[in-house]
Each structure stands twice: as structure tokens, then as C-alpha cells.
Amino acid sequence: MAAEVGRREERLNPGEIFRNNAFIIITEMLELQNQTEKDTTMLVDEILHSILFLGKIHDPPFSPLAIFDDDEEMLNVLKGDYPRPFALYSSQIPRRSPFSCVLDMMVHVSGQDNEEGIKNRLQEFTNQLKKGANSQLLFCSTMCVSHINEPNSVRYYGVSMSNAGRKSGRILVNAACCSAWDDYVAGAVMTFYPKRAKRPNFDGTIRLPEGVTCQAFGLSDGREKPPCRSCATLFGFQTTATESWANGNCAEVESLSNLFKNENHIKEQARPLSETWTEGARQTVKEEVLRDLKNLLKAVKFEWENNFYTPQIN
Ligand SMILES: [Zn+2]
Structure with a gap:
């Protein structure tokens, strides 16, 4: 084959x-x-x-x-x-x-x-798999593993999306923010999303607490990858990297989302500190992202009936 x-x-x-x-x-x-x-x-x-x-x-x-x-x-x-x-x-x-x-x-x-x-x-x-400019999310270059720094702690994984900057990628980032990712992680991503500039009236960025490791690896060579500048800003990482991927693209996002969904005490320690991080502001930002999602779907001529797909056992 x-x-x-x-x-x-x-x-x-x-x-x-x-x-x-x-x-x-x-x-x-x-x-x-x-x-x-x-x-x-x-x-x-x-x-x-x-x-x-x-x-x-x-x-x-x-x-x-x-x-x-x-x-x-x-x-x-x-x-x-x-x-x-x-x-x-x-x-x-x-x-x-x-x-x-x-x-x-x-x-x-x-x-x-x-x-x-x-x-x-x-x-x-x-x-x-074949990598190409138009492989449209059917390729993955990076995975990430997060865990609490304790012996035998549970590992939480995530993968990167490719082409998150393109329309199809943006649709999936929007959809994940509104329906899949942990709300703190989604809030951090949405602080710079859908535009890449920081929102003036909402800051959901996180500082990952001490005692937690979040490490990405390149899948072509298995080597550790430093977080990009965008992830450093979203999650409070130190980094030597110079590149900055489209928000929501990186493997760190999914990996941390899985960690937060399962380790509530870590999530609570990572609670955003900004005064602008209010329930009302979070709702407004989410509605804006949802509007962007609808516009993107319209642009690709997709008639959405406003539901996210939920898999079921037949
Ligand atoms: Zn990143």
C-alpha cells in the first residue's frame, strides 16, 4: 500500500x-x-x-x-x-x-x-500523509503533551491543525472555541481572535501554574519544540521561538484544554486575572466569534442549521 x-x-x-x-x-x-x-x-x-x-x-x-x-x-x-x-x-x-x-x-x-x-x-x-499548501487540515505537524509534574500523572495530548490561517481552518478554530475547548482555553484563544490583534476590552489570557508541564514535539523528527510567540502570550510561557502561528492552530491549545477539563484544581489556579474577564464580556466575545463563524460558512456556501455535530453510537 x-x-x-x-x-x-x-x-x-x-x-x-x-x-x-x-x-x-x-x-x-x-x-x-x-x-x-x-x-x-x-x-x-x-x-x-x-x-x-x-x-x-x-x-x-x-x-x-x-x-x-x-x-x-x-x-x-x-x-x-x-x-x-x-x-x-x-x-x-x-x-x-x-x-x-x-x-x-x-x-x-x-x-x-x-x-x-x-x-x-x-x-x-x-x-x-502528503503535506501540501492545500492539505486543508488533513495533516498534522506537531503534538503536545501536558501533565502535572508528579510521578505517574495522567498525560493529556493535543495535535496541531495545519492551515488554521485558511478559511477551513478558521471555521474549525471558531467551532472548537464555541463547542469543544475548555472555556478558559477558548477564552485565551478568543482574546486574539478572530482578528490577530488583542481585544481592547477582553483579556482571557492565562498563566499556566507552576508544577505543570506542557511540551510540544515535531512529528517529522520527534524533537521538542518551543512554544510559538502566540502560545507564549496566551498561556504565559517563556520561549526562544520567533514564529507565531495563527491562534488556535497549535497543539498546546488542545492539550491544555484536555488537562483543564480533567484537572479542575489546575484550571482554577490558571484563572485569568484581568478585570475585563467577566461573564458578560465572555458572552459578547463568544457571540462575535459565532458571527465570524457564520460569515465564514456563508463564504464557503455552507448552509448551516446552527448545530454542531454530536457523534452517537448507532
Ligand atoms: Zn503556538
């Missing part, structure tokens, strides 16, 4: 990279599903919806059949097993990027504390 994929890639245009990666990701999810006894139906359901949605808003769009490389049999089997993603990909939007589902699956298969195993698996897998 690897040789075959390699041959195909040589003649891939940017749209084909999307289709190629979509197909590889779905196939991998189905294979991983067989490697765990845990019920991962919801993750497969979620990623199918997420990828079909991205195909729908892709320019040019990819129908489900095109995503499955005209393999009608595979399409029909999946439609039978997972009818909801196929029924709702053109009216509801995903809460997170497909790669977040891949990561969750790898955590299930390898075990939550098996940091090295998860990292290696993800590294091996992303190396099979």
Missing part, C-alpha cells in the same frame, strides 16, 4: 492531496478500530462527519464518493454502519479537526500513559 500511495502522490495536485489524505486517514481509523477492544464507534462516526464536511467546503468540493476514491462498495458499507455523518455533513459542522479524532484513537489503542507509543504511532502515521 505504501508504495502504491507513493506512486500516486507524484502526480497529485493540491485537491488530490486532500482526497489522498482523507482516504488514508479513514482507512487507518478503521484499522486502528480493530486493534482495540474499547468501543471507538463514536470516534469513527465523528471523523467521518468531519472529513465529509471538509470535503463539502473544499474548493473544488469532494463528494463522499470522490473521497472514497470511487469505491462504491466501501462507501455503502460505511454508510450502512455510520448513517448519521452521511446524513448531516452538509448541514451540521464538526466540533474539532479530524486529526483530533486520530489522536484520540491512538490514545485508545496505545493507552493513555503510553506517551512514547502514542508519539511513535502518530509520527509513523503522519509520515504516510
Whole structure:
């Protein structure tokens, strides 16, 4: 399969990279599903919806059949097993990027504390994918691990989105801010979002408390990556990095969101200190981000019925 994929890639245009990666990701999810006894139906359901949605808003769009490389049999089997993603990909939007589902699956298969195993698996897998200017969120370059600095503490993972600066990426960052990420983390991101400038009347930036590690790794070489300047500002990190990625793009965001959702005492220590961080202001900012989301969806001609997709066990 690897040789075959390699041959195909040589003649891939940017749209084909999307289709190629979509197909590889779905196939991998189905294979991983067989490697765990845990019920991962919801993750497969979620990623199918997420990828079909991205195909729908892709320019040019990819129908489900095109995503499955005209393999009608595979399409029909999946439609039978997972009818909801196929029924709702053109009216509801995903809460997170497909790669977040891949990561969750790898955590299930390898075990939550098996940091090295998860990292290696993800590294091996992303190396099979093609990176291109238009790979539109079906690529991942960085993962992040956060944990409390205590022996045997639980590891919380996150992955980066690629192309968060593009429309499809911005749609997913908006959606995650409004529906998936921990509210403190989303508040920090939204302090500089959707515009990259800091809001004059809302500061939700966080200072990650002492005794917590949040470390990103590059998936091409497995090396530690310093936080970018944007993450340094959002979460109070020291950094030597000079680059600054689009807000919400980085693996740190998802990893910290998972940590805060599970370690409430750490979250409370990270509570933003600004006087502008009020319930009313948070609501206003969220409404603004939601408005931006609606405008972006209009721009890609997506008719949204105002629901975020919730995967279910059929
Ligand atoms: Zn960053």
C-alpha cells in the first residue's frame, strides 16, 4: 500500500492531496478500530462527519464518493454502519479537526500513559500523509503533551491543525472555541481572535501554574519544540521561538484544554486575572466569534442549521 500511495502522490495536485489524505486517514481509523477492544464507534462516526464536511467546503468540493476514491462498495458499507455523518455533513459542522479524532484513537489503542507509543504511532502515521499548501487540515505537524509534574500523572495530548490561517481552518478554530475547548482555553484563544490583534476590552489570557508541564514535539523528527510567540502570550510561557502561528492552530491549545477539563484544581489556579474577564464580556466575545463563524460558512456556501455535530453510537 505504501508504495502504491507513493506512486500516486507524484502526480497529485493540491485537491488530490486532500482526497489522498482523507482516504488514508479513514482507512487507518478503521484499522486502528480493530486493534482495540474499547468501543471507538463514536470516534469513527465523528471523523467521518468531519472529513465529509471538509470535503463539502473544499474548493473544488469532494463528494463522499470522490473521497472514497470511487469505491462504491466501501462507501455503502460505511454508510450502512455510520448513517448519521452521511446524513448531516452538509448541514451540521464538526466540533474539532479530524486529526483530533486520530489522536484520540491512538490514545485508545496505545493507552493513555503510553506517551512514547502514542508519539511513535502518530509520527509513523503522519509520515504516510502528503503535506501540501492545500492539505486543508488533513495533516498534522506537531503534538503536545501536558501533565502535572508528579510521578505517574495522567498525560493529556493535543495535535496541531495545519492551515488554521485558511478559511477551513478558521471555521474549525471558531467551532472548537464555541463547542469543544475548555472555556478558559477558548477564552485565551478568543482574546486574539478572530482578528490577530488583542481585544481592547477582553483579556482571557492565562498563566499556566507552576508544577505543570506542557511540551510540544515535531512529528517529522520527534524533537521538542518551543512554544510559538502566540502560545507564549496566551498561556504565559517563556520561549526562544520567533514564529507565531495563527491562534488556535497549535497543539498546546488542545492539550491544555484536555488537562483543564480533567484537572479542575489546575484550571482554577490558571484563572485569568484581568478585570475585563467577566461573564458578560465572555458572552459578547463568544457571540462575535459565532458571527465570524457564520460569515465564514456563508463564504464557503455552507448552509448551516446552527448545530454542531454530536457523534452517537448507532
Ligand atoms: Zn503556538
